[in-house]
Amino acid sequence: MAKIAVIGTGYVGAVSGACLADFGNYVICVDNDIDKISSYKKGIVPIFEPGLDDVIQRNIRSRRLSFTVNLNEALGESGIIFIAVGTPPKDDGSADLIYVEEAARQIGRIIDKYTVIVDKSTVPIGTGRKVSAWVKEELDKRKINVEFDVVSNPEFLREGTAVYDFTHPDRVVIGSESARARSVMKDVYRSLYLNETPFIETNLESAEMIKYASNAFLAVKISFINEIANLCEKTGADIRAVAKAVGKDGRIGSKFLHPGPGYGGSCFPKDTRAIAKIARDNGEKLSIIETAIEANETQKIRAAKRIGKILGSLKNKTVCILGLAFKQNTDDMRESPSITICKYLAGEGAKLRLYDPAAMEEGRWRLSEIKESIYFAADEYDAADGCDALVIATPWNQFRNIDLTKIKRLLSSPNFIDLRNIYKPEEVTQEGLNYFGIG
Numbered sequence: 001m002a003k004i005a006v007i008g009t010g011y012v013g014a015v016s017g018a019c020l021a022d023f024g025n026y027v028i029c030v031d032n033d034i035d036k037i038s039s040y041k042k043g044i045v046p047i048f049e050p051g052l053d054d055v056i057q058r059n060i061r062s063r064r065l066s067f068t069v070n071l072n073e074a075l076g077e078s079g080i081i082f083i084a085v086g087t088p089p090k091d092d093g094s095a096d097l098i099y100v101e102e103a104a105r106q107i108g109r110i111i112d113k114y115t116v117i118v119d120k121s122t123v124p125i126g127t128g129r130k131v132s133a134w135v136k137e138e139l140d141k142r143k144i145n146v147e148f149d150v151v152s153n154p155e156f157l158r159e160g161t162a163v164y165d166f167t168h169p170d171r172v173v174i175g176s177e178s179a180r181a182r183s184v185m186k187d188v189y190r191s192l193y194l195n196e197t198p199f200i201e202t203n204l205e206s207a208e209m210i211k212y213a214s215n216a217f218l219a220v221k222i223s224f225i226n227e228i229a230n231l232c233e234k235t236g237a238d239i240r241a242v243a244k245a246v247g248k249d250g251r252i253g254s255k256f257l258h259p260g261p262g263y264g265g266s267c268f269p270k271d272t273r274a275i276a277k278i279a280r281d282n283g284e285k286l287s288i289i290e291t292a293i294e295a296n297e298t299q300k301i302r303a304a305k306r307i308g309k310i311l312g313s314l315k316n317k318t319v320c321i322l323g324l325a326f327k328q329n330t331d332d333m334r335e336s337p338s339i340t341i342c343k344y345l346a347g348e349g350a351k352l353r354l355y356d357p358a359a360m361e362e363g364r365w366r367l368s369e370i371k372e373s374i375y376f377a378a379d380e381y382d383a384a385d386g387c388d389a390l391v392i393a394t395p396w397n398q399f400r401n402i403d404l405t406k407i408k409r410l411l412s413s414p415n416f417i418d419l420r421n422i423y424k425p426e427e428v429t430q431e432g433l434n435y436f437g438i439g
Helices: 009-020 034-041 052-062 071-076 098-110 127-142 162-166 179-188 188-195 204-235 239-247 270-282 287-311 337-347 360-364 370-372 380-383 397-401 404-410 425-429
Strands: 003-007 026-030 065-066 080-083 116-121 148-152 172-175 200-204 318-322 349-354 374-376 389-392 415-418 434-436
Touching: 003 009, 003 071, 003 098, 003 380, 009 026, 009 052, 009 065, 009 080, 009 162, 026 071, 034 065, 052 065, 052 162, 071 098, 080 098, 098 127, 098 370, 116 179, 116 370, 127 204, 148 172, 148 179, 148 204, 172 179, 179 188, 200 204, 204 239, 204 270, 204 287, 270 287, 287 337, 287 360, 287 389, 287 415, 318 337, 318 380, 337 349, 349 360, 349 370, 349 380, 360 370, 360 374, 360 425, 370 374, 380 404, 425 434
Parallel strands: 003 026, 003 080, 026 065, 080 116, 116 148, 172 200, 318 349, 318 389, 349 374, 389 415, 415 434
Antiparallel strands: none
16 A cells, blocks of 8 residues: 655645545655644544544554654655645735745655655646756755656545545546656555546646636636526526526536525635636736636625615614534635625624534634624524524524524514525515525
């Protein structure tokens, strides 16, 4: 079995390392965060991802998975090294490669045998070539000649279903011109290869572009259906029927045709801005993607303003917000529509009662600047108590079966604002609540 090192134990690194170990490989994950590594060693996962703790604990027990802060220990015996560090956005929208460069240079300072270096982080087109150059520079400083290949192997993980996505992927993308490296990667993913998972073999640049193009297309699809939903509100059309019929077209598909208050998270906002910046740097303009970015920000504000319009005025009103994370089954609030909505409502004089099954701690610091306007509730019913409106901002499963009779009794005004369209209007209105959906 392959011996693999994973540099970085954040979301991508932890999921990749644990699942690669579950495939039968020997994996050692390395990070310079001592507290994080200490937690992992105990089988305690410091990030919220359903099912990940079971995979990590199982593979620690089987001794296929280990964690360390010692880079030499991690890289010393590994013939395959995954770079899974963060690529945070710069002010201009481009991805910051400072952590990728440091990882590449550290690899060049340590390796002494043929090594396959795998870019798992989402990186701009051309990064694989830079990684190769950085590693070579460090080897030259050591005055040694060590063979290595760089592979682009982008991740396509959805927060909340990442373990399933890694073990049941739609495709595995391997970007490399080296037949030897491609063979090594097929061995790493042998379980998937034997299950006839589609493998896309291409060059470095194409693999890097595939990741950005995939996320950008999905972001465009979301912005598209949100704009159609807005038009439905003005024309009397029902977005539920429209989206269902459009999604039945085999050329389009039903996924990502669910209107809402806009997309958020760690991927779509960052990746759409990054590919737009890459295009501008190359003398091109991705007008569709740039318009989708603008439409998404507009949608967040539109959702917030709509709440104010429903209530007439927000001053001295109390609003219940159910859901802070950008989607269900995660505690990630990065660029979540809820942040825009909460800040707007508080700025207009409203008091907020908030509840999320997983993102309460995240919410406390991300919304700290408006903390005087916020009460963090114990559950959805505590959040609704005495409010002028209840707003569903994240479609958690537990919000899909709320006791509407109890909600009607708790609210001071019977306004039910469903920004995710998870309820049928008639089932809400029959309880005496005023239903407001999207589209």
